[in-house]
Amino acid sequence: MGGVLIDRRIPLDAVADENTRAERLERISLDANQVLDVEKIANGTFSPLIGFLGERDYRSVCDEVRLADGTPWSIPVILQVPKGLADELSPGQELFLWNTPEDKPCGLMELSQVFTIDLEDQAEKVYGTKERAHPGVNRMMEGGPCCLAGPVRLLERSESLIPADYDQDPSEVRAAIAERGWKTITGFQTRNLGHKAHEHLQKIGMELTDGLLIHPLIGWKKKGDMMPDVILEGYELLIEHYYPKDRVMLSGLTTAMRYAGPREALFHAIIRKNFGCTHFIVGRDHAGVGG
Numbered sequence: 001m002g003g004v005l006i007d008r009r010i011p012l013d014a015v016a017d018e019n020t021r022a023e024r025l026e027r028i029s030l031d032a033n034q035v036l037d038v039e040k041i042a043n044g045t046f047s048p049l050i051g052f053l054g055e056r057d058y059r060s061v062c063d064e065v066r067l068a069d070g071t072p073w074s075i076p077v078i079l080q081v082p083k084g085l086a087d088e089l090s091p092g093q094e095l096f097l098w099n100t101p102e103d104k105p106c107g108l109m110e111l112s113q114v115f116t117i118d119l120e121d122q123a124e125k126v127y128g129t130k131e132r133a134h135p136g137v138n139r140m141m142e143g144g145p146c147c148l149a150g151p152v153r154l155l156e157r158s159e160s161l162i163p164a165d166y167d168q169d170p171s172e173v174r175a176a177i178a179e180r181g182w183k184t185i186t187g188f189q190t191r192n193l194g195h196k197a198h199e200h201l202q203k204i205g206m207e208l209t210d211g212l213l214i215h216p217l218i219g220w221k222k223k224g225d226m227m228p229d230v231i232l233e234g235y236e237l238l239i240e241h242y243y244p245k246d247r248v249m250l251s252g253l254t255t256a257m258r259y260a261g262p263r264e265a266l267f268h269a270i271i272r273k274n275f276g277c278t279h280f281i282v283g284r285d286h287a288g289v290g291g
Helices: 012-022 032-042 055-064 083-088 119-127 135-143 170-180 196-208 228-241 262-274
Strands: 026-030 094-099 104-110 113-116 146-154 185-190 211-218 248-250 279-281
Touching: 012 104, 026 032, 032 094, 032 104, 032 146, 055 113, 055 119, 055 146, 083 146, 094 146, 119 135, 170 211, 170 248, 185 196, 185 262, 196 211, 196 279, 211 228, 211 262, 228 248, 262 279
Parallel strands: 026 094, 185 211, 185 279, 211 248
Antiparallel strands: 094 104, 104 146, 113 146
């Protein structure tokens, strides 16, 4: 259920040797959101991606909402770096990806391509606006036009943004679904605390399928969106005192919001398919700035 999952995590018994070897490689400094992208590629959340997009896939995603091979994909997952750094690198190099906020290793990357993007073109096609007031556009613009492409492998995870019990990767959620015997599963994306409209949609999901995966997004979000502990504690109470416990799962998705509207709705659906869902709820103004 959900298709083949990518796994680009370096085995634990090989991590120490790979870290030692990586010390001789060019180090690339990543911010917290880029670290989460590496992790989500590596654990299969972003399947079928095995690394950051190259120019051909990037342009296909922006123009056709598909990877170059025709696979539906709606959000460019790219690694933006400063121009001075991009100018020093050459395809064929292996790079040491460094988790800068936590000052520790993140992963390794086989550099296949260095390319530039048209920031305004991507903003218009992906976000529907070039306005810097849009949080997704502003974050993308700040990254600059230079991108690195290539497969990645994960060395070390970052410190979890949520309790470990809720920070589950796709294979773990799939296993939990199988243990429950569910054949059909509704995925519910949220970035805020549940309310009456969410309750209505979630109940419909339970009416139509065997189980409901409540899957709040925990990561970079715009000012005004709710904190992770508030979201999770709210849903814990709802499940404990209201929903049938044998019909509902609660897990977190640690990745950044893009606020890309319909494109991100499709992105969220693809992700939930990777987690084992057969159905997905698209809400009002899904992944919109005002939602």
